[in-house]
Amino acid sequence: MANVQSLERALRLLQTLSDYPDGMQITRLAEQAGLSKSTTHRLLATLLKMNYVVKDEESDKYKLGFQLIYLARNILSGMDVISVAKPYLQRLSGDVNETVHLCMEDRHEVIYVDKIESTQTIRMFSRIGSRAPMYCTGVGKVLLAGMKQDAYERAVSTFDFVAKTPRTITSKEVLDAEIKLIQTQGFALDNIENEDGIRCIAAPIFDYQGKVIASFSIAGPSSRITIERVQDELVGKMKETSASISRELGYQS
Numbered sequence: 001m002a003n004v005q006s007l008e009r010a011l012r013l014l015q016t017l018s019d020y021p022d023g024m025q026i027t028r029l030a031e032q033a034g035l036s037k038s039t040t041h042r043l044l045a046t047l048l049k050m051n052y053v054v055k056d057e058e059s060d061k062y063k064l065g066f067q068l069i070y071l072a073r074n075i076l077s078g079m080d081v082i083s084v085a086k087p088y089l090q091r092l093s094g095d096v097n098e099t100v101h102l103c104m105e106d107r108h109e110v111i112y113v114d115k116i117e118s119t120q121t122i123r124m125f126s127r128i129g130s131r132a133p134m135y136c137t138g139v140g141k142v143l144l145a146g147m148k149q150d151a152y153e154r155a156v157s158t159f160d161f162v163a164k165t166p167r168t169i170t171s172k173e174v175l176d177a178e179i180k181l182i183q184t185q186g187f188a189l190d191n192i193e194n195e196d197g198i199r200c201i202a203a204p205i206f207d208y209q210g211k212v213i214a215s216f217s218i219a220g221p222s223s224r225i226t227i228e229r230v231q232d233e234l235v236g237k238m239k240e241t242s243a244s245i246s247r248e249l250g251y252q253s
Contacts, residue, residue: 017062093242165195204242206246
């Protein structure tokens with residue numbers, strides 16, 4: 001039992017460090033992970049030895065080590081959708097001069113697997129590896145719309161429906177209606193539902209079997225991503241990009 005507890009604590013340290021790319025000193029790391037400083041020091045010694053964590057001697061901060069990349073190599077190599085989608089998403093971002101995200105579903109959450117920054121400013125919390133709820137993000141709703149009914153029901157049963165903004169969907173009934181609309185129109189909106197002042201339009205990526213395996217979005221301030229711009233310009237560009245990426249992955253509509 002002690003060994004399992006030690007493993008759980010070590011993984012907690014890694015998860016905590018993953019949220020702080022600039023690193024953390026041991027006292028703050030222990031506080032954030034909910035561990036004693038002595039326990040944290042002991043676990044870090046092992047993680048350092050195995051290169052899962054590195055230490056900056058000048059700042060005394062601990063960061064994630066490159067051994068984690070080695071572990072993830074087979075997962076990343078299998079994610080063909082990232083490499084296939086990237087040139088299309090770069091082209092889309094350059095065309096509209098807005099930030100573009102590529103996302104996948106993991107344990108009933110959205111995980112950001114790629115991001116193309118625009119030259120324009122955007123105050124939005126997103127980076128590769130970060131997570132977000134499915135019910136209040138355009139990318140999440142697209143992924144939900146692509147699920148079979150039983151998988152959809154399982155996913156929705158895990159949602160807390162926390163109101164992130166005054167516009168957030170907070171009931172299954174409203175979400176069900178939204179998902180049906182998305183399935184009909186082929187795209188989804190995060191209409192200032194996840195972050196104040198941010199609007200996104202999202203579309204699906206299909207594999208050769210016709211399964212929705214990822215989603216992507218254009219995100220920006222609602223002052224730039226207006227409903228008029230969505231309807232007049234962005235819907236067409238999103239659908240065109242969706243079709244191009246999906247076609248390269250073997251999808252035939």
